[in-house]
Amino acid sequence: MNVSIFLIGTELVRGIIQDKHTMFLTSKLTSMGYAVRRCVIIPDDGSVKEEIERAVPDSDVILLTGGLGPTSDDITREVVASLAGVPLEKNTQVWNRLYDKIGDRIYGANEVQTLFPKGFTVIDNPLGTAAGFSGFLKRDRAEADGGGVLIFCMPGPPREMQPMFINTVEPALADYIGRNNTGTDEYSVFLLAEARLEDLCRQVKLVNGLDGVSWGTRFQDCKISLYVNGENAGERRLFAEKLRAIAGKGLIADGCTEAVQILVNTLREKNYLVSTAESATSGLLAKLLTDIPGSSAWYWGGVNSYSADAKIKMLSVNEKEIKEHGMVTLECAKEMAEGVLRISGADLGVSITGIAGPSGEEEGKPLGTVCIGCASVKKNGEGASSDGADCEAVMVKMSHHTRESGRRRFAVIALILANFYLLGVPLIDIVSTWNYI
Amino acid sequence: MNVSIFLIGTELVRGIIQDKHTMFLTSKLTSMGYAVRRCVIIPDDGSVKEEIERAVPDSDVILLTGGLGPTSDDITREVVASLAGVPLEKNTQVWNRLYDKIGDRIYGANEVQTLFPKGFTVIDNPLGTAAGFSGFLKRDRAEADGGGVLIFCMPGPPREMQPMFINTVEPALADYIGRNNTGTDEYSVFLLAEARLEDLCRQVKLVNGLDGVSWGTRFQDCKISLYVNGENAGERRLFAEKLRAIAGKGLIADGCTEAVQILVNTLREKNYLVSTAESATSGLLAKLLTDIPGSSAWYWGGVNSYSADAKIKMLSVNEKEIKEHGMVTLECAKEMAEGVLRISGADLGVSITGIAGPSGEEEGKPLGTVCIGCASVKKNGEGASSDGADCEAVMVKMSHHTRESGRRRFAVIALILANFYLLGVPLIDIVSTWNYI
Numbered sequence: 001m002n003v004s005i006f007l008i009g010t011e012l013v014r015g016i017i018q019d020k021h022t023m024f025l026t027s028k029l030t031s032m033g034y035a036v037r038r039c040v041i042i043p044d045d046g047s048v049k050e051e052i053e054r055a056v057p058d059s060d061v062i063l064l065t066g067g068l069g070p071t072s073d074d075i076t077r078e079v080v081a082s083l084a085g086v087p088l089e090k091n092t093q094v095w096n097r098l099y100d101k102i103g104d105r106i107y108g109a110n111e112v113q114t115l116f117p118k119g120f121t122v123i124d125n126p127l128g129t130a131a132g133f134s135g136f137l138k139r140d141r142a143e144a145d146g147g148g149v150l151i152f153c154m155p156g157p158p159r160e161m162q163p164m165f166i167n168t169v170e171p172a173l174a175d176y177i178g179r180n181n182t183g184t185d186e187y188s189v190f191l192l193a194e195a196r197l198e199d200l201c202r203q204v205k206l207v208n209g210l211d212g213v214s215w216g217t218r219f220q221d222c223k224i225s226l227y228v229n230g231e232n233a234g235e236r237r238l239f240a241e242k243l244r245a246i247a248g249k250g251l252i253a254d255g256c257t258e259a260v261q262i263l264v265n266t267l268r269e270k271n272y273l274v275s276t277a278e279s280a281t282s283g284l285l286a287k288l289l290t291d292i293p294g295s296s297a298w299y300w301g302g303v304n305s306y307s308a309d310a311k312i313k314m315l316s317v318n319e320k321e322i323k324e325h326g327m328v329t330l331e332c333a334k335e336m337a338e339g340v341l342r343i344s345g346a347d348l349g350v351s352i353t354g355i356a357g358p359s360g361e362e363e364g365k366p367l368g369t370v371c372i373g374c375a376s377v378k379k380n381g382e383g384a385s386s387d388g389a390d391c392e393a394v395m396v397k398m399s400h401h402t403r404e405s406g407r408r409r410f411a412v413i414a415l416i417l418a419n420f421y422l423l424g425v426p427l428i429d430i431v432s433t434w435n436y437i
Numbered sequence: 438m439n440v441s442i443f444l445i446g447t448e449l450v451r452g453i454i455q456d457k458h459t460m461f462l463t464s465k466l467t468s469m470g471y472a473v474r475r476c477v478i479i480p481d482d483g484s485v486k487e488e489i490e491r492a493v494p495d496s497d498v499i500l501l502t503g504g505l506g507p508t509s510d511d512i513t514r515e516v517v518a519s520l521a522g523v524p525l526e527k528n529t530q531v532w533n534r535l536y537d538k539i540g541d542r543i544y545g546a547n548e549v550q551t552l553f554p555k556g557f558t559v560i561d562n563p564l565g566t567a568a569g570f571s572g573f574l575k576r577d578r579a580e581a582d583g584g585g586v587l588i589f590c591m592p593g594p595p596r597e598m599q600p601m602f603i604n605t606v607e608p609a610l611a612d613y614i615g616r617n618n619t620g621t622d623e624y625s626v627f628l629l630a631e632a633r634l635e636d637l638c639r640q641v642k643l644v645n646g647l648d649g650v651s652w653g654t655r656f657q658d659c660k661i662s663l664y665v666n667g668e669n670a671g672e673r674r675l676f677a678e679k680l681r682a683i684a685g686k687g688l689i690a691d692g693c694t695e696a697v698q699i700l701v702n703t704l705r706e707k708n709y710l711v712s713t714a715e716s717a718t719s720g721l722l723a724k725l726l727t728d729i730p731g732s733s734a735w736y737w738g739g740v741n742s743y744s745a746d747a748k749i750k751m752l753s754v755n756e757k758e759i760k761e762h763g764m765v766t767l768e769c770a771k772e773m774a775e776g777v778l779r780i781s782g783a784d785l786g787v788s789i790t791g792i793a794g795p796s797g798e799e800e801g802k803p804l805g806t807v808c809i810g811c812a813s814v815k816k817n818g819e820g821a822s823s824d825g826a827d828c829e830a831v832m833v834k835m836s837h838h839t840r841e842s843g844r845r846r847f848a849v850i851a852l853i854l855a856n857f858y859l860l861g862v863p864l865i866d867i868v869s870t871w872n873y874i
Contacts, residue, residue: 011655013473015464027452036450041476070632103837109632282727283720286741290719293795293840301747303740304723310738358730403730
């Protein structure tokens with residue numbers, strides 16, 4: 001089964017953006033048993049029709065991304081209709097869904113996004129305004145009654161294309177090539193680097209002789225989605241179990257979830273409000289906790305105590321302590337968590353103070369060092385402070401990262417640890433198992 | 438001048454290695470004034486000849502990487518010789534250099550790497566065993582005496598290809614195209630939806646008869662990059678000027694920048710520290726202000742006063758006022774900005790309180806309504822409060838958005854307005870020009 005891939009986007013051939021589709025698509029196609037004949041990157045200049053026509057004779061499947069936007073250079077839908085020899089027609093369901101999303105703006109340039117080649121199947125795109133579609137291009141009259149080249153058209157942005165591929169196109173392609181008897185389990189992996197996760201997966205497969213298991217990953221902002229494939233559900237589960245054991249506690253969650261969602265679930269169960277005190281991440285933890293609609297049910301508010309002055313004035317962190325030992329200490333993390341708990345009167349206070357870089361390392365505290373504090377009046381453990389609140393803090397040292405990925409991972413560490421704190425698990429028992437972050 | 442690029446490598450179309458050539462080559466070609474018609478990634482399966490043949494009629498230049506190795510599937514040199522209608526012949530200089538490098542091993546498979554199409558120019562490769570070469574492919578008999586398609590063949594590994602391109606191919610291509618006579622200006626567009634920007638661009642082109650101007654856009658998290666193309670620099674400038682006039686004040690910035698960078702530049706010029714008080718965006722503004730390294734030079738810290746209780750306890754916002762008029766009011770935005778200014782002692786306080794959705798609309802305040810407040814003791818305008826701080830607040834109503842894009846746009850609005858506030862421009866004079874956000 002031969003596949004031709006067409007990536008349409010002027011930015012791609014002007015050196016403005018990096019192509020993220022080729023490797024993603026070709027690795028998945030290869031693992032399903034397809035042979036990629038060519039991957040062609042072309043501008044939005046109208047040449048797409050001629051380019052696809054050339055590929056029709058020697059392709060069984062064509063994948064196409066981009067050119068589904070609302071602008072005049074987005075001609076994919078017309079070109080595919082023309083190649084299929086059918087007119088474009090309005091899809092009422094898509095029109096209604098788009099109207100719900102963008103309102104009266106639909107009467108402008110976006111309306112073209114509700115048109116699809118007649119007889120084609122529409123593929124929903126919950127993350128954008130461009131739905132995808134699939135159908136057959138006839139190679140000659142002999143194929144008029146069925147068959148031809150199966151074509152899938154998907155939006156260009158990776159954050160829309162990748163979920164569409166995984167949820168709809170990949171299962172359809174597996175079916176088309178006759179590999180429909182394999183199963184896939186999804187996991188959400190936190191804090192591990194993608195290359196490290198790949199190494200661990202290989203190790204688990206090799207050591208446990210799990211030859212029937214394969215995997216794919218998808219990197220996102222705050223997690224990696226891990227898809228474990230294989231015919232035998234028991235083998236897939238064993239693979240995940242072994243992987244979880246060596247990766248570290250709390251780093252691999254079942255299904256498609258986020259670290260913030262896991263904490264929010266616990267907060268909702270207990271009917272708790274959380275407050276935050278952030279230094280290195282300065283607002284990122286608060287933003288994550290309020291990305292989800294309805295967040296006033298679990299988020300009280302908090303402070304971004306970025307400067308030393310902010311820590312002292314807003315959280316009453318001990319000035320002498322900061323001067324003597326710096327701001328990335330267990331003591332500072334504790335005082336921040338206790339401080340915000342005191343101000344807020346919330347049920348849980350969470351603090352983050354760390355060194356995201358690119359500069360600012362201290363002796364014994366390389367870039368990537370972070371201290372997390374958790375405080376609550378609802379617990380009365382050993383660490384209870386004078387005003388009756390329990391408080392715990394731990395230090396974590398992460399390996400290589402950028403300022404951006406470092407800050408994101410600091411926030412994820414805080415989310416994971418805050419959840420364990422609420423569940424009564426000592427934080428040190430968790431972070432001591434994190435050898436690979 | 439049209440360019441076709443061919444990247445040969447089975448690993449590239451099996452998802453094993455990431456293509457690093459496309460972006461590198463296309464950005465350099467674009468800046469020289471070449472138009473990339475296509476970039477084709479193909480396996481080492483012998484299909485290269487057919488693929489190149491297709492590109493000869495519509496290309497002025499062909500760049501090819503890979504397939505120059507010593508193994509039997511490395512057929513680039515034979516294919517190019519065949520397309521040029523010349524035999525392969527041994528290059529003695531290359532043979533001698535390679536012998537110096539690998540000794541008697543040259544009598545094995547590597548010997549083929551000393552053969553080149555007759556009449557072609559050899560390009561030295563100090564970093565590997567595969568030298569490159571360049572020459573002309575004739576399109577027809579009329580070109581027999583000169584001209585044709587200029588082709589460059591380079592090795593596949595980026596560490597060998599990139600220096601070869603920079604040292605030899607790029608200067609030759611710059612020479613070949615002569616003077617670059619088309620230009621591109623880049624702008625950064627804030628708050629407008631992509632489809633809306635497209636509509637406005639079309640309108641400006643049509644109304645002003647700017648037929649020589651075209652444009653491209655690239656959507657990013659907090660802005661759209663707009664590229665204005667055309668041979669005439671005056672026409673390009675006029676297009677941008679007219680677009681700026683109808684889009685609204687402060688929404689189109691020169692060059693590649695971000696709203697946060699514009700505010701940070703002003704803060705650094707004045708040597709000011711900013712503090713933030715956020716409700717709807719809860720930490721996003723603080724995060725943006727600290728994404729850039731060195732942010733302790735301009736960011737003091739701030740509060741995420743998400744709940745009413747947080748606004749009252751942390752910022753002393755008037756409880757009665759909230760109960761009577763809600764939290765999305767000019768008064769509340771003012772009190773938040775003044776409150777955080779008072780706590781921090783910073784030079785500027787910025788507040789955001791709005792309705793991001795998906796629910797929570799109030800009468801006269803649809804989803805997308807936001808109030809922004811700015812306060813400073815360094816100004817003494819009419820709005821000066823009892824404790825000597827100047828304070829200004831405005832309300833903005835945005836059209837359709839999601840929770841995520843709404844929160845992002847609220848933060849961008851605050852960044853743009855805070856900058857105008859520091860420049861002494863009344864905020865109402867700015868937002869009254871925003872008809873399209």
